[in-house]
Amino acid sequence: MRIVLSADCFYPAQMGGPSNAIYWQAKALTRVGHDITIVATSQDLPPEIELDAWLTLDCGRVIYTKNPHFYLPVKQIWYGWKVIRKADVVHINSLFYPASLMWALLSRLMGKPVVWSPHGELSPEALGYGSGMKRWLLKIIKRLSSVICFHATCDAEASHIRGQFGQDVPIVSVRNMxxxxxxxxxxxxxxxxxxxxxxxxxxxAIDRLLDALSTSTVFRKSNYSLRIAGPDFGRVYAQQLRQQVKKLNLTAKVLFIGSVDGVAKEQLYANAYVTILPSHSENFGNVVIESLAQGTPVIASTGAPWQLLETEQVGLWTSNDPANLRQAIETFLTMPKETYLGYRQRAIELVQRDYNIMTNVAIWEQVYERVVMRNELKK
Known part of the structure; x- marks a missing residue:
């Protein structure tokens, strides 16, 4: 099957979970014999990556397009038009990136079946950022929604999709792997x-995590620190966090270490005592499976779809108010060693069983086959 995927940010870029998730999915599909093409932007790429040239990688054919501006993706739209014509199915990633709407319109014009992954952009919290433009785009997307199959990574995201486009909109639910x-x-x-x-x-919600730690006598008196790894996506917010650390007298206990990739990131996960995801909203949260894959338990907020952490005994699922976060953190900091080691072992087993894309790629193959068949029946 000829499958074309869009990506505003794509591996080795590390601007968010989708950068890796799309890559892993494309690599698994390529490995089992599908013809995969990815059209991405140059956002957040290392300088050695060649732009505006077709590259044959382990995930298929990839082109990283150099556009006048990230939000003016002329070349991504142009190359999209060229490859959509030959596709059996088109998979669009990101709902509000300008190229995504154009890809949907081009696919509709050419009669191509479409899977569209919003990647959490329809949550109430996410819609609050840049809401004016998003309302305008949603009206246009709604006109196309009956011929789109939306991809949700959890029940909450499926609910958000139906809330915007109607109860009968086609949705496929597939967890990230x-x-x-x-x-x-x-x-x-x-x-x-x-x-x-x-x-x-x-x-x-990193600010809430800092508030939680500031009120924890157990944390303050321990030899534990907090490491914050990641890019300053919002410079104002990043500066506010650093000021908050000083105000809370946590300077000696909190380290901002910037972006960490590759083997260094895997070792960072493995060495951590627990990974904390305090977000107001997550459609999935790739950091959860990345952490569990290295045996490190996770504390996730109820804004993320990870009740599984508690049912599988690989972490804790709690509201992200500082008091509850503090309690969850102290549960791990005071946990007997044998109990903690059980969490680590179960974490590894869970990811190997349920979140390995290489052994579960048939899930996506079946999705694409159903979408293609549905499109043929409508012709």
Missing amino acids: MELPTLMTPSSTSHPYLLFIGRLHPIK
Whole structure:
């Protein structure tokens, strides 16, 4: 099958979970024999990546387009038009990126079936940012929604999609999965740490995590620190976080370490005592499976669809108000060693069983086959 995917940010870019999730999915589909084409932008790429040239990678054919501006993706639209014509199915990633709407219109014009992944952009919290433009775009997308199959990563996201486009809109629910990394051996250290990893953006609620730690006597008296890893996606918010650390007298306990990628990121996960995702809203939260894959338990907010953390005993799922976050963190900091090691072992087993894209790629193959068949029946 000839499958074309769009990506505003794509591996090795690390602007968010979708950069890797799309790559892992494309790589798995390529491995089982599908013809995969990805049209991406040059956003957040390392300088050695060649632009505006077709590259043959382990995930298929990829072109990283150099556009006049990230939000003026002329070349991504142009190359999209060229490859959509030959596609059996088109998979659009990101709802509000300008090229996405043009890809949807071009696919409709050429009679191509479309899967569209919003990647959390329809949550009430996400819609609050740049809401004027988003309302305008939603009106246009709604006119196309009957011929689009939307992809939701969880029940909450499916509900958000129906809330915008109607109860009868076609939706497929598929959890995000990953290519399993090499399992790292945790390094013994006299300076153990808790970990936040992700964009420094208000929706991530890192400020609430800092408030929680500031009120924890257990944390303050321990030799644990908090490491915050990720790009300053919102510079104003990132500066506010640094000021908050000083105000709360946490300077000696909180480290901002910037973006960490590749093997270094895997070791960062493996060495962490627990990873914390305090977000106001997440449609999935790739950091959860990335952390669990290295055996590190996760504390996630109820804004993320991770009740599974508690049912599988691989972490805790709590509201992100500082009092509840503090209680969850102290549960781990005071946990007996044998109990904690059980969390680590179960985490590894869970990801290997349910979140390995290489052994579960048939889920996506079936989705594309159904979407193509539905499109043929409508002709």
